[in-house]
Amino acid sequence: MRRTTLSALALAAGLMAPAAFADAPAAAPASTDPVVATVNGMQIHLSDIQKAAQDAPQQLQQLPPNQLFPLLLNQEIDRAALLVAAHQEDLEKQPTVAAAMAHAANVSLENAYVQQHVTSAVTDAAVQAEYNKNYAGKPGPEEVDARHILVKTKAEAEAIINQLNHGANFATLATKDSIDPGAKNGGELGWFTKDQMVPA
Template sequence: MKVFRTLSSALLVLLLLVFAAGAETAKTGDPAPEVKAAPSEAKAPADPLTVMARVGETEIRLKDVREILGRLDPQRAAMYDNEMGHRAILEEMVNMELFLLLGRELEVEKDPGFVEMLESVKKDIIRRFAIDRVMKDVKVTPEEIAEFYEKNTENFTVPESVRASHILVSGDQEMEKVREDLKAGMSFEDAAKKHSVCPSKEQGGDLGYFSKGQMVKEFEDAAFAMKVGDVSAEPVKTQFGLHLIKLVEKKDASVRPLEEVKAELVEALENDKKGKIYQDELARLREKYKVEIVGEKKEETKEEVKEEKAREAGK
């Protein structure tokens, strides 16, 4: 299939990243970069260390192909997680290795642009490792989690909500036809499918759950005042037209249990701690390395103000 012959630029970037990190290499003693790929009709072996292709002295193993697959988004991964997809990935990995060999032939490492880019990447990696090193000991204790949860229960409160269905029509004549069908025994859902002008008609008028503030006031007031199973005695008029409402279910306000929100709390508390450490470390570094923003007016210290006043007085 054509879809497997050309991989997207996103996948190519991932391939480059993997090869930049370094694929496993084994010395075979072959001087020429001869490419030997596994035949396409062969079934992919299960052993992750199985060699899938050789490019000169470099071996590409099944686990390398799987690593690429693991870096793809779920939809694309599903597309390539088969024999043809694995072969397509393998072919691109071979291509990237060939370009690596070409780069070495051309001695691109000596190119000034390459050296500059390499130094820039190196600096980025150093920064990332430095920040990770500073943050590595950040931990959140169970006591901190429990305390934050108790003090902020309002943040974990799920408001009262209702589930309702409705039939929306433009005027009184249309609403009368709805009422006639309901009196004749037609179900609310079927009447919605027949008469409603709202897209929800496809679901029998079902609007799902909603809390206060999500619907127009007239509709919301009527829905929240009803009992489960009731159909509004009179149509509710809004800017959209006339609604006949059926209340399907009602949920009282509740607080999400700690276990349900624990992961969110850990992440939030860790981020708070990391943010403080980050700022504290920056303050320490600015003091240590004497940062100066060129052209920015420097704020005078109290001692400097006194000295300035003394000089003025001595004139």
């Protein structure tokens, strides 16, 4: 019964409000932010629908206002009805739910802090200044390109060294004798800096 009543309310609001929805500013002041639906005393304002429209997928945003408005309004009514039902069952008092809500609140607070104090400071000019100060004109760390042959015993290693001293091809021996997974590439390790390699 409640579901039928809410759907009828959504349809009525959708038929009355498309023009206002299309022309309203993105963030309407409270005095010009009409209530477009009510669910058990919980009000849904035009600004809630505008926020839902901004967060909607791009394809959905392309719909004409007279189609988009009732769709988003129904969605917000469904969300409000679920929230009312959850509060009626005191779900927010369950330990796991309370912990998840607290975590979500902390994440929102962290994001707000970063947005206010960090993101605003990371400008193109600040990035360019940091680059000029610490990186521009300075050589990067020295890199080496290395190959290796991995064997199990000292005797195997000495035998391979003897072959190399007599002109054997390193990549060929690596492919044939190395037990390293990179052996098929001739023992190639790639380019790396000194601090990226484990001690001998």
